[in-house]
Amino acid sequence: MPLNVATSAVRSYRTLSPLPAHRGVLRRSALCCTFRRLTPPRGYLALCPVEPGLSSTAKLQRWPGQLRGYGNPIHPNWLTWVLVVFLEYSFNLTLKLKGSRMNPLCPRCGASGSVKHGRFHRFDDAQSIQRYRCSECGKTHSSATHTPTYRQKRRRLNRLIEMDISSSTAQRRIAIKHGCNRKTVARKVVFLAAQAREKSDKWLRQYGPFDSVQWDELITFEHSRLKPLSVAVMSCTRTRCIIGFGIAQIPASGQIAKRSVEKYGKRRNLSGPMRKRVLESVRDYVSPKAAITMDEHPRYAGEIKEVYPGMSQTQHKSVRGSLTGQGELKRTGFDPLFNINHTLAMMRDNVKRLTRRTWCTTKEVHMLDDVLAVYMHYHNSTLIPQPEPSLQNQSDSDNT
Numbered sequence: 001m002p003l004n005v006a007t008s009a010v011r012s013y014r015t016l017s018p019l020p021a022h023r024g025v026l027r028r029s030a031l032c033c034t035f036r037r038l039t040p041p042r043g044y045l046a047l048c049p050v051e052p053g054l055s056s057t058a059k060l061q062r063w064p065g066q067l068r069g070y071g072n073p074i075h076p077n078w079l080t081w082v083l084v085v086f087l088e089y090s091f092n093l094t095l096k097l098k099g100s101r102m103n104p105l106c107p108r109c110g111a112s113g114s115v116k117h118g119r120f121h122r123f124d125d126a127q128s129i130q131r132y133r134c135s136e137c138g139k140t141h142s143s144a145t146h147t148p149t150y151r152q153k154r155r156r157l158n159r160l161i162e163m164d165i166s167s168s169t170a171q172r173r174i175a176i177k178h179g180c181n182r183k184t185v186a187r188k189v190v191f192l193a194a195q196a197r198e199k200s201d202k203w204l205r206q207y208g209p210f211d212s213v214q215w216d217e218l219i220t221f222e223h224s225r226l227k228p229l230s231v232a233v234m235s236c237t238r239t240r241c242i243i244g245f246g247i248a249q250i251p252a253s254g255q256i257a258k259r260s261v262e263k264y265g266k267r268r269n270l271s272g273p274m275r276k277r278v279l280e281s282v283r284d285y286v287s288p289k290a291a292i293t294m295d296e297h298p299r300y301a302g303e304i305k306e307v308y309p310g311m312s313q314t315q316h317k318s319v320r321g322s323l324t325g326q327g328e329l330k331r332t333g334f335d336p337l338f339n340i341n342h343t344l345a346m347m348r349d350n351v352k353r354l355t356r357r358t359w360c361t362t363k364e365v366h367m368l369d370d371v372l373a374v375y376m377h378y379h380n381s382t383l384i385p386q387p388e389p390s391l392q393n394q395s396d397s398d399n400t
């Protein structure tokens with residue numbers, strides 16, 4: 001084949017190679033990609049100016065980006081530049097002051113001058129989190145650093161586990177339901193309980209102090225029926241909210257008493273000090289002249305008189321609460337302790353380990369305490385109709 005123009009062309013695109021051709025060698029590379037067109041200029045200068053060379057003369061200056069013929073040319077002098085520099089400085093200063101007032105405090109040194117420092121993606125709940133850098137110590141922190149769920153990997157489960165643990169679901173079943181480990185559920189219960197105690201306190205302060213309350217105990221057990229526990233509960237007569245509760249060990253009674261002593265030794269009765277502790281702990285939520293209703297337990301009257309001398313006490317003979325179905329046909333009549341009995345029945349039904357004839361048991365008393373703390377907040381904030389905030393709280397907010 002004779003050498004001509006077409007033989008030195010690259011085969012695939014039929015374009016001429018810009019490089020010198022070697023005799024007898026077919027070159028296989030060429031610049032064959034597409035290039036961006038130059039942007040046709042409109043109101044502002046295109047990224048690559050079509051005209052090469054200086055775009056302005058020394059006397060007629062334009063603002064950066066301003067095309068010739070758009071707007072009046074300015075004649076800069078030193079005063080204008082001083083003004084521009086001053087405005088820019090004050091604008092940045094405003095931003096910095098505003099930022100330091102709004103941004104969270106540094107968790108390490110407590111300084112307020114944190115500035116924004118990028119964001120990160122949190123995979124757990126697909127949130128974009130703002131990060132900050134402390135201008136004092138230079139360490140970084142984020143808007144998640146100050147939250148109670150800081151460094152939790154499964155924070156989406158918190159609300160779900162709170163609902164399930166208060167809705168008659170065993171911890172093993174919760175783990176299966178949400179695809180997590182049983183240990184995760186157990187840890188979450190401890191975390192949720194700490195949160196629930198704070199929230200319950202806030203809720204009770206918002207709707208309290210209560211002026212009509214009821215007081216009773218329910219019996220459950222730890223590990224075995226031979227090791228019974230007593231749970232004392234105070235509830236509001238009007239709203240049926242749970243105001244406080246406490247747990248203590250009691251000795252087994254009845255037919256299992258002898259076997260209990262044989263197997264586990266003598267079990268002390270700690271329910272008296274526990275009841276006193278609960279009565280003390282609800283002092284902030286119950287009015288000191290409240291009316292308290294309870295059954296004819298021989299110890300109640302004295303204990304309450306000791307802690308709240310101003311309370312008016314009423315004792316009623318306890319009636320066995322009527323069950324659904326045939327129980328409704330029983331003639332029990334008006335039950336003055338209906339509200340506390342109903343609250344205890346709700347606890348038995350909604351907390352899996354308190355249900356009668358269940359496989360679920362309390363292994364450790366502090367875990368029952370945690371589960372009941374979670375239930376108490378769920379009961380007060382979700383299960384019962386929300387009461388009106390108390391008149392005292394309303395008048396407080398009016399005065400301030």
Ligand SMILES: [Zn+2]
Nearest residue numbers: 106109134137
């Ligand atoms: Zn710092």
